[in-house]
Amino acid sequence: MVMVKVAPSILSADFSRLGDEIKRLEREGADWIHIDVMDGVFVPNITIGQSVVKSLRPFTALPFDVHLMITKPERYVKEFADAGADYITFHQEACGCIPSVLDDIHSFGKKAGLSINPETPFNTIEPYMDKIDLLLIMTVHPGFGGQAFMSECLPKVAEARRLVDENGYCMEISVDGGINYNTGKTAVSTGASVLAAGSAIFKAPDMKMEISRWHDL
């Protein structure tokens, strides 16, 4: 059995000392660093841009899992690649040229991810399943941390897992939003291989122990 990857979201970190927070996540056993990029248009919140990603890059060798919640992501894929992203994930709902953006990300030597909102049906991303390295299934409405997990998104996780296993696709299935130990356990048993989480990781009394028990899910 492959170990679950834990991708803490720095959306819940102390923004005044992000470098230290990233070093702390590495020390406490995180597998990836999940970076939520929001443009105030695709979602009603503004967070981090490519220059911040670039300035954080020297703080860890862990993969940067960059989650673009921006309209027309094709405008910024190169900037985030140059800034040091490893996985670049954009939203199906935000992009009218998905195949060419996937090609662009791969041409920059990066892993390509596609994400879908809770209300977006699975069949909208099915044609790209053999072209992506990561499917990020939102389990909250994107835009803010600290929301409640939407279990109605789980059938999409099950469907993705079925297709990956049947076709031998080499890709990760990530869930993002409202993930804690219990919802993470449900998501993993449904087929998720990556848990992206902000609040539950940063609020844990012992972050190392929390990440470690998620690895055993």
Ligand SMILES: O=C(CO)[C@H](O)[C@H](O)COP(=O)(O)O
């Ligand atoms: O993409 C996101 C929000 O749009 C975040 O990654 C996600 O919400 C993590 O925060 P939490 O674990 O607190 O729900």
Ligand SMILES: [Fe+2]
């Ligand atoms: Fe995210």
